[in-house]
Amino acid sequence: MIEPPGSIIVVRNLTIGYGGNIVLDRLNFEVRRGEVFAILGTSGSGKSTLLKHMIGLYQPLSGEVLISGENLAAAEGPARLRILRKFGVMYQSSALFGSLTAVENVRLPLDEFTTLCDEAKDLIALSKLRLVGLESAAMKLPSDLSGGMQKRAAIARAIVLDPCILFLDEPSAGLDPITSAGLDALIRELAKGLGITFVMVTHELPSIYSVADRVIMLDPKARGIVAEGSPSWLREHATQPWVRNFLKREAA
Amino acid sequence: MPANEAPNLSVRWEVLKASEGAVLLTFRGDLDTSATPTVWQALEKELLGIEVSSLEIDAQHLAYCDSSGLALLYYLYTGRMTPGATVRISGLSPELQNILGSFSLDDFKALQGHHPVPRSLPVEVGAATTSLLRDLREQLEFIGEVTMDLAASVCRPRLMRWKEVFRVFEVAGVNALPIVALITMLVGMVIAFESAQPLEELGAQIMVAKLLGLVMTRELGPVMAAIMLAARSGSAFAAELGTMKVNEELNALQTMGLAPIQFLVVQRVMAGILLTPVLTMYAMYAGLLGGVPVLLFVCKFPLPMVLEEIQGSVQYGDLAEGLCKSLVFGTIVASVSCLRGLQTGVGPRAVGDSTTRSVVSSILLIILADGLIASITYTLRR
Secondary structure: OOOOOOEEEEEEEEEEEEOOEEEEEEEEEEEEOOOEEEEEEOOOOOHHHHHHHHOOOOOOOEEEEEEOOEEOOOOOHHHHHHHHOOEEEEOOOOOOOOOOOHHHHHHHHHHHHOOOOHHHHHHHHHHHHHHOOOHHHOOOOHHHOOHHHHHHHHHHHHOOOOOOEEEEEOOOOOOOHHHHHHHHHHHHHHHHHOOOEEEEEOOOHHHHHHHOOEEEEEEOOOOEEEEEEOHHHHHHHOOOHHHHHHHHOOOO | OOOOOOOOOOEEEEEEEEEOOEEEEEEEEEEOOOOHHHHHHHHHHHHHOOOOOEEEEEEEEEEEEOHHHHHHHHHHHOOOOOOOOEEEEEOOOHHHHHHHOOOOHHHHHHHHOOOOOOOOHHHHHHHHHHHHHHHHHHHHHHHHHHHHHHHHHHHOHHHOOHHHHHHHHHHHHHHHHHHHHHHHHHHHHHHHHHHHHHHHHOOOOOHHHHHHHHHHHHHHHHHHHHHHHHHHHHHHHHHHHHHHHHOOHHHHHHHOOOOHHHHHHHHHHHHHHHHHHHHHHHHHHHHHHHHHHHHHHHOOOOHHHHHHHHHHHOOHHHHHHHHHHHHHHHHHHHHHHHHHHHOOOOOOOHHHHHHHHHHHHHHHHHHHHHHHHHHHHHHHHO
16 A cells, blocks of 8 residues: 555545444545644544544454554554554543552553663653653652643653654543643644654644644544644634534534 | 674664773664664673773764663763763754753652652551551441441331342342352262261261251351352442442432432342342252262162251251351341442552452451351250
């Protein structure tokens, strides 16, 4: 399969669903290298389900997701592991291991996938925690961290193996506006400083305008993408009025 | 010193002694996770073997450098491999220079120096005693509250959510029948086998029937049924209530004006009290059923004789003793499991801990109660 130039993720004719129900039908879109890409939609439109298909947690009914030209769903063994190493994921609930401290959580992938010495692993884990502003909370357990700190620690864990793509599931959900803005700033820094491509599922409008270069809008009725483009352009020029209302936070 | 030519490595490095104590270290290629561990070890050996007063690291020809490579550069930069030397890095791209800024020796030292302080023995003993006393107080409060609510529900049956009682009855009782039958049949069979041989030596093999009848009715029927109830259903009660507590469902009940004990616990305790005698009767029969084939086919006694022996040995009093025990055991298992569920703390291991505590406490209390009842009935029978 030939990858379009500049694209790091290509979704082709992807149909997803469960138990005979089709949630999203024949989706086609691309994520460009280095951009912050957001998947938007109303509740129940299949945003998180799409994300879980993109990271290979679920098998699609048909179609494929190519990450750097490789199909994760069809890969097995070492090939699958090689693709998985290309991206990190931050889950909505942070999914930090509760019995490990923040630094142990971040160190875990290094322990499992590298042969580095302990000093190197500690230095890297601590540098990632410093990148997300959590160096002083390294020895704390997740239960002793606030929601925003947990999300930052989850980002530190997701980037510890230097992935080129980072998937974020609702990064701002449940956070206060100040913490949420701090997280947006971190996403911008990481995208610019480390060249990481971001794919995020969200419906936090301030976050979308603050960080997203391009968005797609999912519609549960159409079971597909109804709009694609930069958020500020779509707010004024989307053909569907409800997309404009969504981006202006106005009732339909 | 010649450039390192290690095969299969994506990076090459060269250690050049420029003048007295001054060393130039040059990297070429990709310093990534696969290459760094080897480079790290090799450099540690090379640099510790020579005297270095100043180290210049030339990173200009590094095509790629990931976090592990930067960790190595930082380790070198902080003089960990060349103690006392001045270190300078040149040729690093501004992006990598930026990320290198996120490494910190202070953070590293803080982590290395962090050792949890162990508590002294008196503090440990004090904490354990306080926790034990608190647990006892909570148990007493819980028993009082459950008893009051149960009495209220018995006086006014409309207060009881009978649908939930029947659901628990089905889940914890009816669905447990196959496993209870299997285990107690096997236990009955083992007892018959183990006692047949020594009794044969005494010429009293027919006493196996008597032994089996008494043991299954008075002791093993109630105890086995209760232990299986604790392991199978008590643990489920604790996990269910524990998860509800973690998910703040118990808080939701309280703010709706519903007491968790009245809403969740009383039904389970009522179901436990009602189903344990039934389950015990079933276990008694299953145990006998497991032992009878041994008497028929191994000891070669005719069926009417075996049945007559069992009927003759087991009195109504023995059955009543077994059923009374089962009532006590059922109450213990259901209430202790619910209490442990409600006591669930915070953290990822909380529900698991509650489940373990529910099974351990239930079995311990079953055995204690069994011993107590056995000694009382022994005294009464004399």
